[in-house]
Amino acid sequence: MDRTDYIAALRRDSARLAAAAEGGLTARVPSCPDWTVADLVWHTGVVHRFWRLVAAGEIAGPEQHTEPSRPPEPDLVAWFAEGAERAAAVLEALDPALPRWSWADRADAGFIQRRMAQETAVHAWDAVNAAGRDEPVERLLALDGVDELLAHFLPPVPPAGLAAAGLHLHATDGAAGEAGGEWTLRAVDGGWRIGHEHGRGAAAVRGTASDLLLLLWGRRPAERLDVFGDPDALKAYLAGFARG
Structure with a gap:
């Protein structure tokens, strides 16, 4: 995926989030149980x-950021939509390098x-799910999201006791012979080794790209996917991901 894809996804999923939130800001968010939909939008x-x-x-990092005042609830969705478009317009104009x-x-x-497209996709799913619908993350964005998560959201040092054979993930919704959609994650010599070959791990999970992404982000229970091998090995690997 490239800049154009990410900005289109950011706009699309921001609109999905806003539409799902309209009229339901006080509802609880099942995938973020401490939040209402208003909290999710904010x-x-x-x-x-x-x-x-x-x-x-305009700022060089979080130490220079001041959180804005939270709008009153009747204005919250409009505030969010305006801010999402401002973010998309700024990001669209920038060289990725x-x-x-x-x-x-x-x-x-x-x-x-990339991060804004992925963050928005998962939180749009949260909002839609809170409204009682289960709509998948767009397939190519979900594949990219698994890549991003494995690249940036693993702890620097793997937790002790992970099965050496690793965790294998297989997206089942690609066309026959299509590249991508498989990942093998192993803890090796105090670090991580990620491969994209077809293979087996101590545990393996098969499902759509969206379901795999939602599993890794703690939104989809493993029981909703096809799981093979050692369930304890799967649980141990999943426990290592940083989630939000």
Whole structure:
């Protein structure tokens, strides 16, 4: 995926989030049980604002960011939609190679473009799910989201006791012979080894790209996918991911 894809996804999924939130701001968010839909909208809007300011070069990191005042509930969705478009417009204009602060080992505008598309996709799913619908994350974005999560959201050092044979993930909704859609994650010599070959692990999970992404982000229970091998090995690997 490239900048154009990410910005289109950011706009599309921001609109989905806003539409799902309209009229249901007091509902609880099952995938974020401490939040109402209003809290979800507020959180995502603040994230958009923070990264827009970083991308625009107005701040150099979180120590320079001041959280805005939260709008009253009747104005919250409109505030979110306006901020999402401002973020999309700023990110759309930037060369992905432009150096910018990030918390990851990749520090450029391209990281932010990708992160905002992925953050928004998962939180749009949260909002739609809170409205009683289960709509998948778009397939190519979900595949990219698994890649992003494995690249940037693993702890620096693997937890002790992970099965050496690793965890294998297989997206089942690709066309026959299509590249991509498989990942093998192993803890090796105090670090991580990620492969894309077809293979087996101590545990293996098969499902759509969306379901795999939602599983890794703690939104989809493993029981909703096809799981093979050692369920304890799967649980141990999944416990290592940083989630939000």
